[in-house]
Amino acid sequence: MALPASAQQELIKDLPVTDPAVIDLLGLSVSFGGRPILQGLRGDLRGKAIGLLGPNGAGKTTLIHTLLGFHEPTAGTAQIFGHDIVDHAKQIKALVGYMPERDSFIAKMSAVHFVRLMGELSGLPPEAALERAHEALFYVGLGEARYRKLQTYSLGMKQLAKLAQAIVHGPKLLFLDEPTNGLDPPARLRMIKLIREIRDSGQAHIVLSSHLLLDVEECCDEILILREGRIAVYCNLEEERKSNRKFLMLETRGDQAKFVSALKELGCEYAITGDHRLKIVLQGGVEVRDLYQLAAREQVQLRRLSYKRDSLEDIFLKAMENGHGSL
Amino acid sequence: MAVYEQTYKRYAGPLTPEWSRFLIIPRHAYRGVFKSKIFTAFFVLCFVPLLIEAILIYLHHNVNALGTMRLQIQELIPIDATFFQFFVNLQGAFAFFVALLVGPPLVSQDLRNNALPLYLCRPFSRTEYVVGKMSVLLILLSTITWIPQLLLFFLQSYLEGFTWFRTNLWLASAIVIGSVVWILLLALISQTVSALVKWRVVASGAILGLFFIPSVFGEFINVVFLTRLGNLVSIAALMKNISSGLFGTFVQTTGSFRIESFDGTVRDIILNEPPLWSSWTVVFGICVVCLAILSRKVKAYEVVK
Numbered sequence: 001m002a003l004p005a006s007a008q009q010e011l012i013k014d015l016p017v018t019d020p021a022v023i024d025l026l027g028l029s030v031s032f033g034g035r036p037i038l039q040g041l042r043g044d045l046r047g048k049a050i051g052l053l054g055p056n057g058a059g060k061t062t063l064i065h066t067l068l069g070f071h072e073p074t075a076g077t078a079q080i081f082g083h084d085i086v087d088h089a090k091q092i093k094a095l096v097g098y099m100p101e102r103d104s105f106i107a108k109m110s111a112v113h114f115v116r117l118m119g120e121l122s123g124l125p126p127e128a129a130l131e132r133a134h135e136a137l138f139y140v141g142l143g144e145a146r147y148r149k150l151q152t153y154s155l156g157m158k159q160l161a162k163l164a165q166a167i168v169h170g171p172k173l174l175f176l177d178e179p180t181n182g183l184d185p186p187a188r189l190r191m192i193k194l195i196r197e198i199r200d201s202g203q204a205h206i207v208l209s210s211h212l213l214l215d216v217e218e219c220c221d222e223i224l225i226l227r228e229g230r231i232a233v234y235c236n237l238e239e240e241r242k243s244n245r246k247f248l249m250l251e252t253r254g255d256q257a258k259f260v261s262a263l264k265e266l267g268c269e270y271a272i273t274g275d276h277r278l279k280i281v282l283q284g285g286v287e288v289r290d291l292y293q294l295a296a297r298e299q300v301q302l303r304r305l306s307y308k309r310d311s312l313e314d315i316f317l318k319a320m321e322n323g324h325g326s327l
Numbered sequence: 328m329a330v331y332e333q334t335y336k337r338y339a340g341p342l343t344p345e346w347s348r349f350l351i352i353p354r355h356a357y358r359g360v361f362k363s364k365i366f367t368a369f370f371v372l373c374f375v376p377l378l379i380e381a382i383l384i385y386l387h388h389n390v391n392a393l394g395t396m397r398l399q400i401q402e403l404i405p406i407d408a409t410f411f412q413f414f415v416n417l418q419g420a421f422a423f424f425v426a427l428l429v430g431p432p433l434v435s436q437d438l439r440n441n442a443l444p445l446y447l448c449r450p451f452s453r454t455e456y457v458v459g460k461m462s463v464l465l466i467l468l469s470t471i472t473w474i475p476q477l478l479l480f481f482l483q484s485y486l487e488g489f490t491w492f493r494t495n496l497w498l499a500s501a502i503v504i505g506s507v508v509w510i511l512l513l514a515l516i517s518q519t520v521s522a523l524v525k526w527r528v529v530a531s532g533a534i535l536g537l538f539f540i541p542s543v544f545g546e547f548i549n550v551v552f553l554t555r556l557g558n559l560v561s562i563a564a565l566m567k568n569i570s571s572g573l574f575g576t577f578v579q580t581t582g583s584f585r586i587e588s589f590d591g592t593v594r595d596i597i598l599n600e601p602p603l604w605s606s607w608t609v610v611f612g613i614c615v616v617c618l619a620i621l622s623r624k625v626k627a628y629e630v631v632k
Contacts, residue, residue, distance in 0.1 A: 065627070065628060068444075068447075068448050068627075069447075070444070070447065070448075070626070070627040070628055071628075090345075090450045090452070091450075093448060093449055093450040093451075094342075094449075094450045096448070097448075098444065098445075098448035100441070100444050100445070100448075102441050103440070103441060104440065104441040104442055104444055104445050105440045105441075105442060105445075106436070106437065106440060106442045106445070107432075107436040107437075107439070107440050107442075108359055108436075113355075113358075117351065117355050118445060118449070120343070120348075120351045120355075121348065121351055121446060121449045121451050122449045122450065123342035123343050123345070123348065123449075123450060124338060124340070124342065124343070125340070125341065125342075125343055128338070128340050132338065135333070138333055139333045139334070139335065165445065167335060169338050169449075170335075170336060170337035170338035170339075171337075172337065175448075197334075197335060198335045201334060201335045201336070203335055203336060203337050204335065204337070
């Protein structure tokens with residue numbers, strides 16, 4: 001039984017106040033030399049791991065830099081965990097970790113010295129910073145190489161050292177800008193595993209900017225696609241996939257014509273995509289079980305049944321075609 | 328916690344006070360600075376004149392020592408403003424070479440290695456970064472300039488008595504202000520050059536050039552135009568005037584001579600040093616320019632417009 005509107009309002013009042021969004025974009029715009037880079041971004045991002053996607057020049061890195069306080073917004077603002085990025089820049093910086101895209105180091109330092117310094121700059125006392133520097137380097141897999149000078153590190157090791165400096169102070173939000181850039185497949189897998197571990201620990205939210213859709217698909221639960229400085233799509237990947245669960249791909253053996261006419265009787269829309277291949281849309285009330293029963297009745301073998309779901313690539317390409325997505 | 332517990336965890340312990348974080352930079356920088364044995368040896372050498380100064384002060388008050396060395400007190404340099412000014416200027420020269428060795432890589436290394444985003448993505452502002460980098464030099468140079476000079480002033484006061492201390496208290500302020508202005512100028516100029524030039528050798532050359540080329544140019548102006556206004560472009564001359572002003576030894580008129588033209592007319596030329604306020608103004612102007620350049624260069628990312 002539905003409650004009257006007034007009663008619903010009362011119930012809502014009694015509910016605990018929800019946590020502030022991880023990132024709340026409030027009409028954020030950034031221009032360089034009069035050229036708009038980000039244009040009125042709006043929306044609240046709440047995912048555990050948010051993938052930031054977009055073609056080159058879409059404004060991904062500028063968005064991260066603006067959230068980190070490197071660039072002043074020309075209009076609007078944004079909030080991170082409820083703190084304004086302009087008014088409370090220091091509080092925000094104490095909560096975030098940043099792994100830059102480019103090589104960024106302090107010269108002539110061993111990894112442990114470098115990570116320790118970064119920890120101290122984040123406010124950790126020297127002893128705690130040293131202890132956590134060791135832990136962070138072991139965590140990312142550089143334990144054995146932690147006393148080596150950073151300039152002797154391979155590209156993969158440098159990426160891991162950058163991750164270690166980003167997590168040494170245990171941030172609540174981690175910005176990772178192209179973390180798998182230039183990594184060979186084993187190193188990439190290791191990086192992805194680490195990112196997923198951090199995400200699954202539940203102790204930090206992640207914003208991952210990457211050109212590699214696969215990386216984002218493997219690590220993120222939400223995606224924000226930018227196009228020409230505007231939000232093209234912001235969606236929850238899992239929900240997006242769920243919404244496509246009515247589309248099925250079938251591969252059959254037997255009398256396909258009989259099976260197709262039976263499907264028509266069941267009220268399903270279908271398309272024959274090849275020999276023994278069908279694409280169908282389940283109508284309301286029709287379950288996968290019904291398809292198996294139908295196949296048994298018509299003596300048709302179902303060799304393969306899979307959900308046709310939009311891959312991230314599909315979502316990305318659609319966003320690039322359509323322009324503005326929904327929030 | 329043991330290092331084998333490899334899970335991601337947030338830090339929940341105490342944090343250092345925000346105001347003290349700029350000191351992290353010099354603490355870590357000195358590790359690298361004192362790794363060089365040549366620099367360490369030179370730094371130790373910087374204390375030799377201070378030792379001599381201490382010995383001279385001690386000799387003035389120890390009759391036995393004078394007797395052993397068969398010296399009369401009149402033969403020693405008197406301990407007055409000129410005495411302290413001489414040693415302050417001498418230590419200033421040593422400070423210049425220390426700044427030349429330590430200053431150039433301070434910011435340039437961070438710019439070359441894109442380290443600025445790593446500093447500035449933390450609760451650490453651009454101002455704290457600049458102050459932190461400057462304090463690398465300021466602390467180091469203080470240990471060879473005003474701190475030991477002040478201690479020697481107190482030694483002299485202790486040996487000479489309270490009356491001398493009371494009468495010459497202004498000398499203490501001259502020592503501190505003169506040294507602090509000099510090391511501040513050195514720190515600012517070397518940091519600014521370091522922020523503009525990414526290569527250490529070039530930066531060292533540029534700092535040397537900034538001090539010596541204007542001096543030569545200023546002297547050229549002085550000679551050609553028969554003036555002392557050329558001293559306003561020479562950092563060394565500016566500091567000499569400021570130091571003289573602080574120690575009460577500043578002389579406005581430094582020379583006069585008579586010249587005869589081809590037509591037989593005779594002219595008296597009086598060489599007047601630029602007024603003290605103009606020297607202070609130029610030094611202040613240099614500091615402002617340095618700060619403006621640093622504020623422009625010390626950024627996480629340079630925006631290409």
